[in-house]
Every structure is written in structure tokens, then in C-alpha cells.
Amino acid sequence: MWMRLIKRLLLVGALLVGSLGATAFWAHRETKKVPEFYERAIAAPPPQDVAESVEQLESDVQKLQDDVAQPGLWQARFAAEQINAWLIDQLPKRFPTLEAKGLQEPRVMIEDGLLMAAARFKDQRLDAVLSCELSVQLTDQPNRLAVSIKQIRAGALPLPLSQFKDRIKLIASKTNLNLQWETRDGESIALIDLPDQYPGHLDGSVIIESIELADQHLMVTGQTGDLQSSTFAPQGEIYKLAQLDDEPDSETLSDNGSPRDL
Structure with a gap:
């Protein structure tokens, strides 16, 4: 009887080890896969003049800051190509510790309402492309923005967002942004409050009226003026914040009032 029991325990142990080994092999294989959008981003030729693209991006950012400081309507448009040029040229210079820790070849793509970001991470324990997709x-x-993080992956292996929530909130707090997490239909949404006034801007409140992610561009529009006299007129799809009397599974509403998932 004891010999039979021992044999069964050994068999169970062998099956368990085999199962864990197969799972580890599968997980390792999944981490070696490369997201399709990252392959396209890496394969895309860089701008003919990377320094010029970086200068143009920084000039566009400065123009936005100047426009926002004056009363009236403003808009800005940033190309993924310019952002990638900045990542190639400036990120290693301004944040050398990231490269020292194993971060390589960061890229972004913007299409179909998504901002997709990825970079290769390589150290003694891991060699994989880390990626995420988000919508705003x-x-x-x-x-108040609603940011939905669609996917966080190491290669093709999904990583739970719960592992990153506290770190994301800490990073937001260091940049003086208030961030709260809300769960809607099983999906985690980051609610981020942007300041409506900035140091040195005494001409009124800054209000964002649209954010669009499409055709490899990030576009933002808004106005600066007296908040009491300005009318908040957001454009595009609107995320309806949960109210005290809302049901827990309340849905996102589009700008015409019909239910729509984020």
C-alpha cells in the first residue's frame, strides 16, 4: 500500500513539475514575441534630419505654452515621427539612467484612438519588448481626463495592471498631477486632473476641449479665459464620471448621450 501511495505521489509531483516547466517554457516563449506595431515603428526610417525634428517638436511645445498663456482659443499638433526623433536623440542624454538600466529603442505609434508605446528592456534577468496601449x-x-490602459505586455505575455498602479500614481504625484483609479465594467481607468492655471499665467483658466489620437498625430485644442464666462464645450466622445447615485457598472457615454465603452 505504501509503495503504491509513494508511486502516486511521485507521479503527481512529476506531473506538477512538468506542468510548471511547460508553463515556464510557454511564458518564456511569449516574452520573446515582438508587438506588430513596434516592428513597424522600428522598421520605419528615421527623419532625414533627427536634430531638426527634435527642434521642431520643442518649438511646437514652446508655442503651445505661449498660446495657452494668452486669452483665446489655441490648438497644437504633434507628430509621432517627431516624438520618436526626440526619444532617439534626447532621451539618452536627459535620462541616461534609463539606458543604463537596460531600456533600448523606445518608440511610439498613434492610430485609431490609441497611443502605443514600446521599448526593448534587456538586463541579466529579462530580454523582452515591453509595451502598452492607452486611450484618452x-x-x-x-x-479631468480618463485614461484607459488597454494592455501592458512583456512580448506577448500580458502583465496585470495591478502591479503598476501604485507606481503610476507615484509618478503622477511627482509631476503635480492628481490621479485616481476607477473601475468601470472590469476595466481600470486612470482619472487625471490637469491644472487649470499655471505659474505666471494670470490671464485666466486653461480649459482643454479636445484630445485626438489619429493618423500618427496627437492633437489637442482648448481655450484660455475667465472660467466663469467660458463655456466648457468638450468635443468627441466623453467619459461620464460615476456619480453617487450611479450604478457601479455605469457606462461611458458618447457625446450624443448613447452608452459606449471607453
């Missing part, structure tokens, strides 16, 4: 919507409150 305005909410029914001025300057």
Missing part, C-alpha cells in the same frame, strides 16, 4: 478621453468635468 475628456470627461464631463473640465480638465
